[in-house]
Amino acid sequence: MSDPICTVDSASADERWIITGASGQLGGHVVSLLASARAAGRVLALAGAGAVGVGVEVRRIPLQELVALRACVRSWRPTHVVHLGAMTAVSDAFARPDEAHAINTVATRVLAEETGACGGRFVFSSTDMVFDGNAAPYRETDAPSPPSVYGRTKVAAERAIVGMPHALAIRIPLMFGIPVAKTGTTFAAQLAALRSGRPLKLFTDEHRTPIWLFDAARAVIALARSDETGLIHVAGPERLSRLEMIERVARLLAIHEPKLEPISRLAISSAEPRPADLSLDGSRFLARFPQLAPQPMSAAMLR
Template structure:
């Protein structure tokens, strides 16, 4: 399959996954390697390495070393998943978040555009304020957090630079990462099994997608001619409370120790968006299917694979 700038997708196509030490990047790299693709990852020098795939430790804020590595490896497809993803961390140090989320993204986009490489920029549903859901790809961004603003600014930079670039917005992710690092969801599964109490929002909604489903959808999108913006999300609008209820049923836990709470009880210096549900009509039109499966189905798979 040939992209707009002439990138031909074959098993020998050289893929680069930034953020390969994160939950999404690790699963994406594992899927590519398992399928036989020529893929490598970049990981933070301070973070873990994924369980599958070749990786280099790269500081995204070190422009010279990053560009030198790009010049030496010449990736044909770059999936840029690395970011400061913690809302609190982005609030506490907005300069660091901007250097990673915006400045590094600009450099990757410029390199890709200048070398006829395809760029898939992984963005977030948090570029919206949660007041007008569900959102499709044409909705104007309106973030309410410093993290969301950094991702929206990076999206704008990718658009301005142009080239063979696709912005993929992901929602809340759940599942089993292919890297040894703690995640909120894995911790919640452990709490369910141990009968520990979980306090969960009932009035904050997302369209969560399982990690493997998200990775498969991004690979499919990368191999297409799509540019612009694409939403890759699950088919259900769920609160965090509803998500863990579904997980508890999959684990055959009849009386999970769950306490419903309101997002207004969370506190914090920034507002929490009420509803960040995404519509995936463009993905469905392009590929003839929904990008994600219902959570009850994916949870059965997760339980079997543990």
């Protein structure tokens, strides 16, 4: 397997990228990294209504518009497609399951097929929410058992592409950090609440392996340039509850008495179960890309 050290920080002259979800928190960082690697002139950003990094071509194509998606891939003829666009809100997927299936599953399959037809490499972002939270930490070989509509659409997408020789599904956990657009994420809202002294209710019994946005973006680009196929987990090095995450942020900001209220996830009414522990085992990624090891939360927040 070839692993150039410059898996992220440089760009080949013949690369042509399509990034979906380019206005999202992860997509914005992927586009920004590619632009900084002087690949901006060969990046096509597919995005919703949000802002996208300067210097790249942007097209506003809804993921349900399959004819337009196919035409886009065929005309651009990408060497790499990074599919990050999705309906990610669990409540929205529950309320509109057909739309969630169209966006999260069908569009993924179509993009993967079209990418393969033009000889390109396809990667897409899946989620830790393909698991039920009862047997963490999860490896790539563990059987998914999602309790939510959102998780089921992602499992279906994985199964649609996992046998394709040019395709890879990347399971990514909860992300933290400031998106390129600066706002619009749960973490950004929590950070604003901390700084303004507003109270926050945070789960003590819901655990994840959170990853810094920048580290996740670097991993996605490196994997897109690799020959990995099937499934892979990219996860942060720490198992943290929602409360522990924000306590660390408060310490880094020198907020000595933050208004944090510990609660149980069971205290919140939800149409679908909230998994207790979705920690991912990211050792396969670390073995392949030790130079891209995700940072602990406290170290990442100091960057």
